[in-house]
Amino acid sequence: MCITGYLTDFSLPEICQLLDKGHQTALLSVYTCSSNSTSLSKVNYIWVYHGRIVAVAKQLNHQGLVSLISQSRWINSDVLTRLIEQCSANQPLGSYLKSRGALRTKQLKWLFQVQVLKSMCTLFQLQAGKFQIDFNVPPPTVEMTGLSIPAMAATLIGLRSLTNWDALGDKLPTPNSSLMTVISSKYHYRLDSLELQVWKYANGKVSLGAIAQQLRLPVKKVQQIAFQLISVGLVEEVPLLTQAKAIPVAEPLDRGSLEEAAKSNISYSFLQNLVGFLSSKVTA
Numbered sequence: 001m002c003i004t005g006y007l008t009d010f011s012l013p014e015i016c017q018l019l020d021k022g023h024q025t026a027l028l029s030v031y032t033c034s035s036n037s038t039s040l041s042k043v044n045y046i047w048v049y050h051g052r053i054v055a056v057a058k059q060l061n062h063q064g065l066v067s068l069i070s071q072s073r074w075i076n077s078d079v080l081t082r083l084i085e086q087c088s089a090n091q092p093l094g095s096y097l098k099s100r101g102a103l104r105t106k107q108l109k110w111l112f113q114v115q116v117l118k119s120m121c122t123l124f125q126l127q128a129g130k131f132q133i134d135f136n137v138p139p140p141t142v143e144m145t146g147l148s149i150p151a152m153a154a155t156l157i158g159l160r161s162l163t164n165w166d167a168l169g170d171k172l173p174t175p176n177s178s179l180m181t182v183i184s185s186k187y188h189y190r191l192d193s194l195e196l197q198v199w200k201y202a203n204g205k206v207s208l209g210a211i212a213q214q215l216r217l218p219v220k221k222v223q224q225i226a227f228q229l230i231s232v233g234l235v236e237e238v239p240l241l242t243q244a245k246a247i248p249v250a251e252p253l254d255r256g257s258l259e260e261a262a263k264s265n266i267s268y269s270f271l272q273n274l275v276g277f278l279s280s281k282v283t284a
Helices: 013-019 066-070 076-085 093-097 105-123 151-160 168-169 193-199 210-214 218-229 255-264 269-282
Strands: 002-006 026-031 038-048 054-055 130-135 178-181 203-207 236-238
Touching: 002 013, 013 026, 013 130, 013 151, 013 255, 038 105, 054 066, 054 105, 054 151, 066 076, 066 093, 066 105, 066 218, 076 093, 076 168, 093 105, 105 151, 105 168, 178 218, 193 210, 193 218, 210 218, 218 236
Parallel strands: none
Antiparallel strands: 002 130, 026 038, 026 130, 038 054, 178 203, 178 236
């Protein structure tokens, strides 16, 4: 089964959150426009394994990581070719090269940073595009360093590096809303000082506008930080506790409908997350 859509409807941070929370194994393809064209001609492929990003590439020829290693000139080309041939199909290429003494841990981390983290940061800058999620697609081990990162952790890194928030402008929580800590959240991140300061107010009693006044920050900056915390599942946007509860305009799907849909090998928990997310989009 696959899901397709446009990034203007479902942003990359929202997609990463769904894949992470659902512990999904999937191939996420992101289609974008080239600099001199309006057609969707450029593709980025992101492999997710149990909710963790393990590899990113621009092509499906399984030469992305090999090309990076070759460009680094850490390994003689003939030796690299021989080691690739000897590597088991079930073992990440990076891990195998390290086990053979051809690469060091520091070099693997550098490869992962360039292949995955830098690529993801670039994708978060996209103004428009289309996505496709193909579920239960195993990642190609020849593209894997053996390192991985939770999809939501990659989101936090990407959003921190974001300089232009125009593409996510309509996704930001409103200044009149507040934040509530997600008590059941099991995700823990090393937050920076501003994120920690905003998180301290996640009690549902203080609006984002008031938080901005307290911290002497622009309201837009607090909205962006709040979106970062929401994207990694640490908080959720809620009305102020002093306000009347909003009347829902969308009925939740019953359990039977979810179980019927689950026959397509997508986990029940992922479907619950997806339905909850879609409901929030309707009631927002």
